[in-house]
Structures are given as C-alpha cells and as structure tokens.
Amino acid sequence: MTKPRQQIPKATVTRLAFYLRELQQMQRSGLANIQSRSIAERLGLNDSQVRRDISCLGTVGQRGVGYRVEELIESIQRVLGTDRNWNVILVGVGNLGRALSGYRGFQQQGFQLVGAFDSDPAKIGSSVGSLTIQSLDRLPEFARSNQVDLAILAVPADAAQSVASQIERVGIPGILNFAPIAVQASSSSRTIIQEVDLAIELQRLAFSVVPKSN
Amino acid sequence: MTKPRQQIPKATVTRLAFYLRELQQMQRSGLANIQSRSIAERLGLNDSQVRRDISCLGTVGQRGVGYRVEELIESIQRVLGTDRNWNVILVGVGNLGRALSGYRGFQQQGFQLVGAFDSDPAKIGSSVGSLTIQSLDRLPEFARSNQVDLAILAVPADAAQSVASQIERVGIPGILNFAPIAVQASSSSRTIIQEVDLAIELQRLAFSVVPKSN
DNA sequence: TAGATTGTTAATCGATTAACAATC
DNA sequence: TAGATTGTTAATCGATTAACAATC
Numbered sequence: 001m002t003k004p005r006q007q008i009p010k011a012t013v014t015r016l017a018f019y020l021r022e023l024q025q026m027q028r029s030g031l032a033n034i035q036s037r038s039i040a041e042r043l044g045l046n047d048s049q050v051r052r053d054i055s056c057l058g059t060v061g062q063r064g065v066g067y068r069v070e071e072l073i074e075s076i077q078r079v080l081g082t083d084r085n086w087n088v089i090l091v092g093v094g095n096l097g098r099a100l101s102g103y104r105g106f107q108q109q110g111f112q113l114v115g116a117f118d119s120d121p122a123k124i125g126s127s128v129g130s131l132t133i134q135s136l137d138r139l140p141e142f143a144r145s146n147q148v149d150l151a152i153l154a155v156p157a158d159a160a161q162s163v164a165s166q167i168e169r170v171g172i173p174g175i176l177n178f179a180p181i182a183v184q185a186s187s188s189s190r191t192i193i194q195e196v197d198l199a200i201e202l203q204r205l206a207f208s209v210v211p212k213s214n
Numbered sequence: 215m216t217k218p219r220q221q222i223p224k225a226t227v228t229r230l231a232f233y234l235r236e237l238q239q240m241q242r243s244g245l246a247n248i249q250s251r252s253i254a255e256r257l258g259l260n261d262s263q264v265r266r267d268i269s270c271l272g273t274v275g276q277r278g279v280g281y282r283v284e285e286l287i288e289s290i291q292r293v294l295g296t297d298r299n300w301n302v303i304l305v306g307v308g309n310l311g312r313a314l315s316g317y318r319g320f321q322q323q324g325f326q327l328v329g330a331f332d333s334d335p336a337k338i339g340s341s342v343g344s345l346t347i348q349s350l351d352r353l354p355e356f357a358r359s360n361q362v363d364l365a366i367l368a369v370p371a372d373a374a375q376s377v378a379s380q381i382e383r384v385g386i387p388g389i390l391n392f393a394p395i396a397v398q399a400s401s402s403s404r405t406i407i408q409e410v411d412l413a414i415e416l417q418r419l420a421f422s423v424v425p426k427s428n
Numbered sequence: 429t430a431g432a433t434t435g436t437t438a439a440t441c442g443a444t445t446a447a448c449a450a451t452c
Numbered sequence: 453t454a455g456a457t458t459g460t461t462a463a464t465c466g467a468t469t470a471a472c473a474a475t476c
Contacts, residue, residue, distance in 0.1 A: 011443065013421050017414040018396065025371060025395055035457065043396050047457095048445050055459060063458040064452040080417050081424035088416070099313020105394055105413035111420075150419060157239060174423040176416055180319055181239055182232065182257050194419045196412070199319035200231040202302070202390055203294050205364060205408040206325075207227050209388040210295035225467065249433065261433095262469050269435060277434040278476040 008079065012053045018043055019053070020076045027069050035066040082110045089115040089148050089172075091136070091163060092155035093128050096178055100152055101128050111150070115142055119159070136166065143170040150174040157181040164193065222293065226267045232257055233267070234290045241283050249280040296324045303329040303362050303386075305350070305377060306369035307342050310392055314366055315342050325364070329356055333373070350380065357384040364388040371395040378407065 008016075022042050026034060036054070040047040054067065059075035061067040077083040088111050090101050100106075101113055116128045119136040126133055134142065142148070151167045153160065153175050160179035167175055168191040175193045177183055185191045222230075236256050240248060250268065254261040268281065273289035275281040291297040302325050304315050314320075315327055330342045333350040340347055348356065356362070365381045367374065367389050374393035381389055382405040389407045391397055399405045 008421075009443070010418075013418055014414070017411075017417045018409070020417075021394055021411065021414070022396060037457085042398075044398070046445060048447090048460095049443090051458065052444085052460080061458055062452055063450070064456045066457065079421070081420045082417055086416075086420060095316045095318075096313060099310060099316075100412065102309045102313075103412060104309075105411065106416060108394075109413045109417060111413070111416050150416065150423065152416075174419045176419050180235055180322075182236060184256075184258065192419065192422045194415065194422070195232070196415045197231075197235065197319065198314065198317060198410070199323045199325070200228070200235070201408065201410045202300075202320060202325050202364065202366075203231045203234075203296055203323060204224075204227055205388045205390050205406065206295045206300060207222075207293070208406045208408070209364065223467070251433085260469060262436095262471090263467090265434065266436080266468085275434055276476055277474070278432045280433065 008056045012056055013080070015043075015045070015049075015053050016057075016076050017080060019050070020073060020080070023069050023073050023076070027073060031069055033066045034069050034072070036061075038066075077110075084110065086111045086149045087114045087147055088112060088150045088152060089117060089139075089142075090128070090131075090152050090154065091117045091139075091167060092153060092159075092179075093118045093123055093133050094154060094156070097152070097154035098128055100154060100178070101131070114146060114148065117142075119155075119163075136163065139166060140170050143172060148172050150176065152176050152178065153183070154178045167191070222270045226270055227294070229257075229259070229263075229267050230271075230290050231294060233264070234287060234294070237283050237287050237290070241287060245283055247280045248283050248286070250275075252280075291324075298324065300325045300363045301328045301361055302326060302364045302366060303331060303353075303356075304342070304345075304366050304368065305331045305353075305381065306367060306373075306393075307332045307337055307347050308368060308370070311366070311368035312342055314368060314392070315345070328360060328362065331356075333369075333377075350377065353380060354384050357386060362386050364390065366390050366392065367397070368392045381405070 019039055036050040037047040040050045057075040057079055059071055090097050093116055116131045116133045117136045117139055118133050123133050124135045151172050153164060155163050157180050160181050161183045164175055164183040168185060168189045173191055177193055177195050180197055182195060183193055185193050233253055250264040251261040254264045271289040271293055273285055304311050307330055330345045330347045331350045331353055332347050337347050338349050365386050369377050371394050374395050375397045378389055378397040382399060382403045387405055391407055391409050394411060396409060397407055399407050
C-alpha cells in the first residue's frame with residue numbers, strides 16, 4: 001500500500017529524513033519501539049503530522065503500541081532511496097569542498113565519495129582524503145567508466161554554471177550545489193539541481209532572532 | 215509601508231535570501247535594474263511569487279521598469295537583519311567546524327566569527343583561522359564580555375544537547391545546529407535553534423533523482 | 429502616447445492539525 | 453477488557469499563481 005513516491009510532498013520528504021536521523025540515534029541507544037508523539041516532541045512537530053508522514057511509507061504501526069524503530073528506519077530509507085549506496089563525486093576542492101569531503105555524515109547515510117575534480121592545475125594530482133584530485137577534463141571519461149549518481153558542486157560562483165553544465169552533459173542525474181549562485185539545468189537534461197547555502201541558513205536564523213517590531 | 219516582520223512567511227524569508235544572493239551577483243556585474251521575471255527565471259520561480267515576496271519589503275519597483283538592484287539589496291538586508299554585523303561563535307572545532315570557520319560566505323553576509331570553543335583539551339590553545347580555540351568552560355565569561363549574537367554548533371551528536379543548553383544558558387539568542395541530532399531549547403529560554411544537516415540535503419536530492427515508480 | 433511591468437486580488441492548490449473511530 | 457495509540461477524515465490554515473488594473 002505504499003503511496004507512489006511521486007505523490008509524497010517535498011515537505012514530508014524533508015521531515016522523513018529528520019525522522020530517520022532521530023530513529024537511528026534511538027536505535028543506537030537500544031530503543032525498539034517508538035510513538036508518533038515521541039518523534040514529534042523530539043523534533044518540535046505535531047504528532048498528527050508525524051503519523052500522516054509515516055502513512056506515506058506504507059509501513060504501519062501497531063495501534064496502542066507504536067512503530068518498530070527498525071522497520072521505520074528501513075522503510076524511510078527505501079522511500080528516500082538510501083537503502084542502497086550512492087556514488088558521489090566532489091567537483092571543486094577548495095576549503096568548503098575539502099571539508100565536505102571529510103564529512104562523516106555522508107558516508108553514514110550511504111553516500112560514498114568516489115572521485116574529486118578541480119580545474120586548478122596546482123591541485124590536480126594532490127589528494128583529498130583517500131582520493132587523488134583529477135582534472136575536470138577527465139570527468140567525461142570518469143563518468144563513462146564509473147557509475148556516478150550525484151555530484152557535489154563546490155566551485156566559485158563565477159565557474160558554477162559552466163561546471164554544472166559539464167556535469168549535466170556527462171549524464172550525472174543530481175547536483176548538490178554549494179556554489180553561492182543558482183545554476184540552471186538545461187531544459188533538455190534530466191539532471192536535478194538542489195541548492196544549499198550555509199550563509200542563507202545563518203540569514204534565516206538571523207531573521208528569526210531579530211526582535212520583531214509591531 | 216513595510217509589513218510587520220513577523221508576518222513575513224518563512225518560505226518568503228528563505229526566498230528573499232536567495233534573491234539577495236543573486237542581486238549581489240548582478241550588482242557585481244554592474245546591473246542597476248532588474249525585473250521580477252528575470253529574478254524568477256534565474257531561480258526557477260514564478261514571477262508573481264517574486265513580486266509578492268518583494269512586496270513584503272515595503273520597497274517598491276517602478277511599473278514598466280522594474281526594481282533598482284541596490285535598493286532591493288538594502289531592503290532585503292534590512293528585513294533579514296543583515297544590514298548590520300552579527301557576532302558569531304563556533305562551538306565544536308572538528309572537521310566540519312574547522313571548515314565552517316573558513317567559509318567566506320558567512321563574512322560576506324555580515325557574519326563575523328569572534329570566538330571558537332571546544333571541550334577537547336588537546337585542541338584548546340591551538341588556532342583556527344585567526345582565533346585561538348578556548349575551553350568551553352570559558353564561554354560564560356566570554357559571553358559576558360562580548361556581544362555574541364549567534365552560535366554555530368558543530369559538536370558530535372552525543373554532546374549536542376548538553377552543549378546547546380550551555381549556549382542557551384549564557385543567553386545567546388540563536389543556534390545554528392550542524393550536529394546530526396535535533397536539540398531542543400528549554401521552554402524558559404528565548405534561544406532559537408535552526409537545524410542544518412548536509413546529509414539530509416543529499417537525501418532530499420537522492421529522493422528527487424530516483425526514478426519514480428508507481 | 430504605447431509598451432512594459434508592477435502591485436494586488438481572487439482562485440487554486442497544498443500542507444497542517446484537531447478529532448475520533450478503529451484496533452492493538 | 454481497559455488503556456493506549458494508530459490511521460484517516462474533515463476543517464483549517466497558509467502558500468502559490470493567474471490575471472489584470474494601475475501606472476511608470
């Protein structure tokens with residue numbers, strides 16, 4: 001009875017990822033069962049919302065008891081697509097790129113860094129973690145001989161669009177864009193681009209913090 | 215005619231921050247005027263939405279012409295609160311924390327890193343950028359003698375709640391939480407906590423990329 | 429003026445939540 | 453059974469968008 005994935009609201013997808021993170025914590029601390037109210041409390045949400053979100057998974061709880069943590073984890077991963085491994089490349093090995101490459105959280109959720117690219121000759125050949133930085137020119141060849149699922153784009157703003165287009169052209173289906181400018185997918189490609197900006201997160205927080213006048 | 219800030223929808227705030235980023239790019243390339251349609255196209259939005267968002271600013275465009283880039287930048291910054299400088303501390307100087315400390319985008323938007331804290335004795339006294347890492351125990355004293363507006367929390371999951379409570383107790387009004395677990399503000403404090411998780415961004419992208427079955 | 433684009437309304441669409449029957 | 457919690461409905465709330473009068 002799983003809902004077609006397509007119908008799952010974006011907002012629900014985001015919350016499911018947060019539920020997953022909490023559930024994994026709970027599992028590590030030995031918890032086997034959980035109630036919607038408890039998930040809601042941990043995340044500052046409404047328990048109706050949690051139940052409704054979970055109902056998109058197909059997985060069902062037990063009335064009077066709750067949900068099995070393990071089952072919930074598995075079905076969220078199935079819906080998000082993280083029940084399998086994802087091969088990710090890093091494009092742009094500046095300060096941010098280097099930091100992202102070492103971020104443990106990616107691997108923990110099944111995202112494996114399999115390549116690192118830069119266009120700066122001074123960087124090519126040096127290493128980032130266990131990877132050797134390759135010339136961006138080698139991306140097409142690399143993508144042909146390796147399955148690349150996602151690209152993390154962390155180049156300067158003025159290079160972002162051009163590099164994104166190159167990534168698109170080699171057929172990589174998703175780009176997580178950390179460059180501080182929006183990039184567009186060409187209308188002909190199926191590449192999905194998602195924007196992330198850490199400064200924007202701070203700005204949203206700043207807005208919430210400023211005492212509201214009126 | 216500015217709307218009371220409180221009434222500006224969360225979704226609008228986020229988009230305003232994205233507009234700001236694009237507008238700053240445009241300004242750098244010498245553009246003085248812009249139309250809602252052009253902003254919308256760059257960001258993949260509807261132009262009605264852009265105009266409606268902008269109408270929350272109070273600032274008005276010129277019918278038949280568009281908006282003045284500089285004016286728009288200023289009024290978005292005023293609404294977001296980034297028309298002034300924000301003093302930010304980093305709590306937790308691991309890999310991610312260290313990377314965040316060097317992130318140029320923060321400073322560009324008026325966020326200044328003024329302190330770095332960790333509880334690991336091996337790190338205390340060493341430097342991150344131009345700052346010396348201090349013991350977390352010194353936070354109360356530091357907060358008393360310096361105005362601290364926001365804290366970036368980048369500690370391991372198991373320490374996050376306890377450290378967040380300490381930050382709260384010294385009266386810092388906002389926490390950007392990069393720890394991979396939700397933390398709660400005590401009901402008595404006014405501290406606002408915003409969650410960010412880079413792995414969750416990848417998961418959202420993964421969901422969008424997986425071919426939708428029905 | 430003629431052409432263009434804003435500002436805003438009204439309609440639509442989607443997301444949240446209270447409430448409660450179903451049921452473990 | 454009695455107590456608890458789910459699953460789901462219906463109502464509410466909020467956000468998006470098409471359309472167009474206002475006006476530069």
